[in-house]
Amino acid sequence: MNPISNLENQFSFESKDIPEKRQKALNYAINTLEYYVKLDHSVAVLSDLADNKSYIFADSFGSFFEMNISGYTTIDSIWEEDIYKRIHPDDLFQRHLLELEFFNFLKSVPPDERLNYSTKCHIRALNSKNEYQYILHRSFYMLKSSQGGLWLAVCLYNYLFEKTAAVNSIEGKIINTKTGESFYADTYENCRELLTIREKEILVLIGKGVISKEIAVMLNISINTVNRHRQNILEKLNAANSIEAVRTAEALNLL
Structure with missing residues (x-):
């Protein structure tokens, strides 16, 4: 389901760019994430919101999800269901709320600044031993179309190296990666x-x-x-x- 199909035109999924231009930008994003996951040892999901496809990249953290860690795979969905089903249901729901808050927050941000923001939270996911373990989740929009619409979204998964107390929250934050400013997104004021x-x-x-x-x-x-x-x-x-x-x-x- 397209979760934002009714939003105003200037902030909708954009597919107006010519196919050649979109393919060139998509290839750039794919190449970038292939290198990034090798540096970060993470799992990355690149979602093409216009074509309803995702590209999943995995380095060493792929073993956590029992993934093939060579190259990348393509799925016909912007939702990485094989990963979602390993996330604790309560945390998956809270992450969903965080993403809704993040998207609606971005509506209040000037278009040229939207790519500066990301989310960060910790979630419980089943490891290869079928045990819940806290991991780090981050998300951001990587590219927009020439019309200004958000186009390519990225989700990153990796080990959580900081200690986490047992709480009833994923401690979701929205972060300006350019200035370092951040705030907890648990009041959902933008929704x-x-x-x-x-x-x-x-x-x-x-x-x-x-x-x-x-x-x-x-x-x-x-x-x-x-x-x-x-x-x-x-x-x-x-x-x-x-x-x-x-x-x-x-x-x-x-x-």
């Missing part, structure tokens, strides 16, 4: 306006188990309008279903 008042009304009713037909009668709107709002909610929250949407909205303090 406060993510849903409209009507969408919140409908999601509250959904959370109470009210079906679309009944919602339409209660709010005096057509069932087609209810269904359109439901779809918009799922896309904005990047949720697979209504249950996930309610959980995400509650965690973001939207309801």
